[in-house]
Amino acid sequence: MAVDYSIRDGVAVIMLDNPPVNGLGHATRLGIVEGIGRANSDATVRAIVLIGAGKAFSGGADITEFNTPKATQEPTLLTVIKAVDGSAKPVVAAIHAVAMGGGLELALGAHYRVAAPDAQIALPEVKLGLLPGAGGTQRLPRAVGLETALNMIVSGTPVPSEQLAQSGLFDAFIQGDLLDAALSFARGAADRGGPYPKVRERRIEHANAEGFIQFARNSVAAVARHFPAPHKAIDAIEKGVKEGFERGLAFERECFLALVQTPESRALRHAFFGERAAGKIADVPSNTPVRKIEQIGIVGAGTMGGGIAMNFLNAKLPVTLLETKQDALDRGLATIRRNYEAQVKKGKLTQQQVEDRIALIRPTLSFTDLAQADLIIEAVFEELDVKQQVFRQLDEVAKPGAILASNTSTLDLNRIASFTKRPGDVIGMHFFSPANVMKLLEVVRGKETSKDVLASVMQLAKKIKKTAVVSGVCDGFIGNRMIEQYIRQALFMLEEGALPAQVDRAIEQFGFAMGPFRMSDLAGNDIGWAIRKRRYREQPELRYARVADRLCEMGRFGQKTGAGWYDYAPGKRDAIPSQAVDEMIVGFSAEQGVARREIGDEEIVERLVLSLVNEGAKILEEGIAAKASDIDMVYLTGYGFPLWRGGPMLYADTIGLFNVDRALRKYAAQPNGDAWQPAARIAGLAAANGRFNA
Template sequence: MLRAKNLVQLVIKSNLCTTGSVRTAEAMATLSKRGQVAVVTLKNPPLNVLSYPTRASIVQSIKEAEQDASVKSIVLCGSGRSFSAGADITEFANPDLVFKEPNLIEVTKAVEACSKPVVAVMHGTSLGGGVELALGCHYRLLHKAGKIGLPEVHIGLVPGATGTQKVPRVMSIPNAIDMITSGRHISAKEAHKMGIVDKVLEDDYMNEGVAFAESVANDPVGPRRVSQMPVKVDETTPMVFKVAYEKVAAKARGMYSPLFCVKAIEAATKASSFEEGLQMEKNIQTFLAVSEQTPALQYAFFGERAISKWSVPDGSTSYKTAKGQEVKSAAVIGAGTMGVGITMSMVLAGIPTYLTEQNQEYLEKGLKMVQGYLAHGVKQGRMSEDKAKQIFSLVRPTLSYDDLKDVDVVVEAVFENMALKKEIFKKLDGVCKPSAVLASNTSTLDIDEMASATTRPDKVMGMHFFSPAHIMKLLENIRGKDTSPETMATAMDLGKRMKKVSVLVGNCPGFVGNRMLAPYSKEAIFLLEEGALPHEVDQTLEDFGLAMGLCRMGDLAGLDIGYKSRKEFGFIQREGQDDFLRKGERYSPLSDWLVESGRLGQKTGKGFYNYGKPGGRKPEADPEVTQMIMDVSQKAGITRRHIPAQEILERCLYGLINEGFKCLEEQIASSDEDIDMIWLYGYGWPRHTGGPMYYAKNIVGLPKLLERILYYHFQHPNSPYWKPSQLLIDRVSEDHPHASKL
């Protein structure tokens, strides 16, 4: 494992060295004329990706326009809904296509070398190679609603078609670092302010773009060639990069590509020529392309798209033709943190939504939370005040279930108590129209038991949002045994409309995400009993790349949430029961002791850590917690020992992964991708390792994983999650037949 500081040194000191069938190049860029302006239009729907035929067509069209004496200037634009989404990522599997001449670098050079002014007229979302293509043009214009971005960092690469060398020539170095290392989409207004765009266009962007091209027809193109522009450096530049390496490394959490983006940009400031800097960009791209992180990141990229084609792993095919009903209005039961977040998700998607509470006081608190979220959005510049008012107008507060009689979907979001949830579902069943979908935001409880309180079990399912619900992208949709394919389709379509990463899973305690979280959480606490301290467990997990260690995550969420859940399932019963064995399993009361002593986490200022005050954010080790850990170890009869980081990592992650195989084995999850997307988007699993299932197969290796799971199974026989999954054994035995005898 590489800590952030060490990874910075790896990047700064590295001395990188360079060591099928093809489609016919049909015209995917057409040439037309508007007076003395030639218009080259990309026509590779739907996103005008820069596949080999498109690249060849662009070069040919530019050449023809340059040779036409009647043409004085050229507009390069895209058809459909965008200018260009960049490289054709499907070509990555075939390097012959990626590098087939003209490759993207050669295309940008051909455009830039044109003796007549070439104006990029961009609209929609222009990404990656599309932006690099525009940087080959002499002028860049962007429609006011358009956005641009260089997202290559998210698939483990740098903008490797001149992007890292040209962007710092048209904007400041700090802005270039931010744009390239974040991969974020930049608005037209911001792009113009930064300098990468020369003009923002209004709605009649094509006519305006042509008029601009006419206005610069006689201007020299030499000064407009970005490759010939100087990079703005001064005496502060070295410090800018020093700070950037440290800042980016802390955020990257072990991911290579953001730091190598910084290194490539730095090359632009140090190289004696554009070509020398471009060679360094190429060297970096070559290094990243063969690293283990790039295929993991590309797997994650495609995995997110794969799960949208959801399936039910029970052999039925009725889901294939199922169509969800249109959601014109919705309702949320409960105006607490989760209920308000779900309401925000609905209204941000343009869905009028009833927010329901049991009394006016709670309802008013919920409405104030909605207003606060919207005000924050305005303050951050994500929406105008008028837009915030329009969104808030979609919230319909009510104390009466009778107002919900015509809604299409209801999401119950009260606390985890089965009796209460069944009571609510029974009421909703009597009030809502027969076609309405009744969903629960439960994170652990039985969907089928809730459905039994209704006369429409086919219309009942779980919709497990993650907190904060209006920000977190994951939506875990849970099908009950009677849930109809149409209801599943409705939930999945609704998730997409709310811009969630929606995953369909089966019904069992904890479903997929929290079921896998359970062994992770238990092992972290057992490690504390056996010799580790909270900061040691958390540091190991964060060094691996997780967004937050288990103890810090518990403090952030509130330790009382897990306490209530354990109480619901009957684990917190002291009298006449061994504190360290519950229902035949090893059990630690440490988390219970923390809650019962008033240490609920950040909200009380104390949990596994001391935060100084309620709501504090900076965790400090607390001697009181250390003593509590020592006491629980002594009471359990455990002799404390030093626990190495590798054991911490294996025990926290391998039991979790084994449970993931059991989810597949029991058909709770449909695919490895389903599980990986749940953990990437719901639990902060490091994206550069692909997700727990990808990590197990491609980084750890399944034989080694099975070996270590067996080892811990013999060490801890009272922890059932260490019993190897039969599916894991079967997968290993495909390549290692002896494993089938286990």
């Protein structure tokens, strides 16, 4: 039963019971409407209490019904709220833990609201590219005031119930048993008699509503220019302010239906579901037993090792941090403290919180101190010989059942696992730099990685607040394998006629956080150089434009040397186009006998993005990624792909795979066309009018 109906001494209790957060699915909506009708037709019932079972009042829409007929089947949420609002007997919404989205809209439709402490209150629809579609833009301003409501709606950020105590949203705060108190409140309301108050009948009071709304528009324009939902939410609120509740409600519905069809909303919904789908692995059931992970060991206290350690310290997990030399260990510890002190200055942490986290670190120079760790992560130099030495030592000291993880970004995890006598315990945990900031974690599943190890690491990723995506074993896994083709195209375009600033500007205007050359300068051009040198040995058929090698031979390794594809002023990160580099590129083209041509921004964007799409399709063909949305999550959370475009694979779906296939064939027939080997999956889907994200 999605709703439980009972009568307690003259009060009908309608209890939402749809775990985990009492989502307002069709059965729940139907149960509420039937309960309201039943209570109103029962002469023994004097009042009604709406309450949630378990963990929440209601988290809003039932996500399991998204994109199904049940999502819009009557009674819709609007119908439910109309029944609650129109009840002849007083309805009290008793809120605990969570009232978000449709759950908050439902509560706003009640005559009274009582709340337990620490409830999270929000209308987060904007995060899905939508606005509240069941009266939220109209009732919330009437309940909490224009400014508070507008801020909540355009940000989607939850607000603790105590912060709204004086706002008019709640009629009482409850200490003790919520249901008992709500029953008592409901009986008192019935004793006082009607008519019962309705939020929609309140006026929106503000000294200068028009001025504040314009201020809000200006603020939203600065931070959300690619997302229409916050702008539409302001429009709907303004409609209600100027023309009243009913016209505001009708306009809200128009805006909601229009936003559902926008590519930006589709992209945000895709990201929302993609993040949840990434944690579901076809052959690893959700009830797979997991290993206890309470003690962490990390080998390497450099930039990556220290950043990785901070994730576990933030989750209150003790870390044994190993280095081979005392000075390297001291530098690593100093960097961790410096990173935390920076958060204190920003007001994100207190000094005591910093000290508590630092106290969880056990620094060491001895591998034997890792003997009790449940999980040991190797974060040393990206050379197979170095990894081999580390894993052989770990195999000797780690306790039975310990998980051994490598932070490798490109190397063969199966070979790394073979350095141990326990390959089933070995897994890849590829963090992205800076590891304490970046949300993505590529979890690399070796051919012998056991299912319980995989399930354990995926569960741990949630604890340290990472978006974990499973990858099979190949050179570069998902993200770096795809970015290699992207970088190759960027370099070919330099050879053919473009310059770094133009390439970066074009792809940043498309929406990337950073273009390929600024990104390379930030990461260090010597890192890419080392990878290319390995490619020249292992894959001589994989051709690069060697202009990047020439740059490195000039000692221009990026921001860390003050010079890369760009020049950098001391102590600053601003990328200044370099005349010396531009002249080197033009000269390099002449040496290669390449007649430089003008390359338009449209071609730059198409070649860069479709290089990702094409390689992503091959990754799907090979089973390295289980689903297209996993690839999109890698690029949204780890590589700065524009969120409003939904990732490379959804973007390909949006422009149409027929068009993608034609473009790939065009580039394959041009100079440097050997870099374009169109994926068979694209041609197949294009012919069938299919999509990656069906």
